[in-house]
Amino acid sequence: MALAGTLVATLGLAACSKDPEPAPTTPTVTVDASVDPSKTDAPTPEGPIVYPLTGIKVDEVPQRPAIAVKVENTAAARPQSGLEDADIVWETVVEFEVPRFIAVYHSKTPESVGPVRSARPVDLHVAAPMHALLVASGAQKRMNIRIGRLPEIQSISHDAGAAGLGRISTRRAPHNVYADLATIWKSADANHSAPPSGELKFALEADEATAVVDGKGAKNIAISLSSAARPAWAWDAGSSTWLRSEGSAKAMTAAGTQLAATNLVLIESEQVDSKLDAQGGAMVPDQKFKGKGKALVATGGKVVEATWKKAGVSDPLELVDADGEPILLAPGTTWIEMLNKGKSSYTVD
Template structure:
């Protein structure tokens, strides 16, 4: 992951000169500074990055599942709407690997568009055959408790199905690829150069709404991060840390009825992960309207400004909120 720099140096001519001709001093061109290597999913500088793949883990987000374990160490967390209008997380780990992650739950069809661009495995409890097949068809390796893969365990402190956890190192050891992921977003060199900081409007908080949950994000200038809450209550990890991120990206998305059915016979909602739509990018206590686009399931999301330039995020962690255009909303508090 080290990026080599080219050093260009000029040299003096070795040809003889005529008597009386003034000597010309050799010109030296300064070497081009070497680019600082960074973690691909956070843009944070790293001295010696370990060559390992990213791993995505499906994590429950209900009252019975909170506080979750390991979310505070994810590079990227995607929040998606599932049955009943509640949400689940797809948490992506690469630069940091917590010992344990969970509670782990089942796959959904939109996970293909989240995991496929990463190139690494998706960890799940299981899932409907229809959804398992669609995610595998996108080229995603599934590591599943129901399939008998190693690394999972049940906690005696909670009731099933909210008690399935995974040992991340053991789960990751089963990955079929070893290459690190490509960058999923564009990052500024420093937080002060993030697009929202340079061109956005001040904001103190974001208030989001899904049909059955209303997460929020409040800017903490001292911490230099957005801090998450669940309906006004601080969202904390099992370790007692308030969940936070340097960037919050809100994507307004279409949600359609999939061919799968839940236990009551209703259609399982599917977030459409390709196409284009409105977005809102929050970094550094400021927000910037943007446009998201994604040509295929295998391609990362692209964020662009009104002028068509790539949006540069602050180096650090990012939470992506997949908010339905017809059953959700976002309010910005100044």
């Protein structure tokens, strides 16, 4: 009996030493908590509607493409018509050190633009990224072939009889071809009818532009593009624009106003031989506008150093600061001076 009692006690102790059965688990139920709306993140508001090439606010963007017009810039061509209405104006150097403009239009429709001259290889870098209509008096055969190889560009040529281009009687040839943009816009084909995507980046307000926030004060910018091209720009606080001169003479429009720009951009890129010959075998230059290089951006009476980037002919131009952040321009017109690296120069004071 004592043995049996001991065995029972031992078994009872063993039974008590076993792990207890796990308690039944209660399923987890997730209930959305009620959150004070004032403590949630505010929704991102839609930005204002702006013209893609100027950043100026507008109720509705015109459903039409950009037009890039090749405009002469010699003494015989001045004063030009329509430059004051361009969204962007590029100044480049062609053969014989002569400057020419590529005036880009989208937001405004001037009555007349000109004098219009022939296309050059550098024009492709400007027109292709915007899928623009490239307006010129004509081009040599090999240049027309190059234009035809870029589906991003629609050629509008006076030599080819395009509507909207004609000669005026008050000037002598070849300085008398002028463009009617209202008519030319009607010629846009299905592949070149959409508004341009903006390459340049704009602040919502002028005082938020990169140069205004981070730049150094500047009153005058004198540029030596070539032996025949020495534009100068002076800051005018009254109009909040940079006013242009050709050397020491004010650069005027046909309407009698001085040419002005909200933003001025200087780009340094190497000038190269395009392999297209001009009169007497003269070299027709192109720009090595691929990769990256130095730039200067002037806005609001201030300047800031920048870097330009461009992957290829049809790729957009980027302007970035030392940290790689986009340069923001003030809403308005922009003039871009394309300097020949190593030969062109500028001074700021």
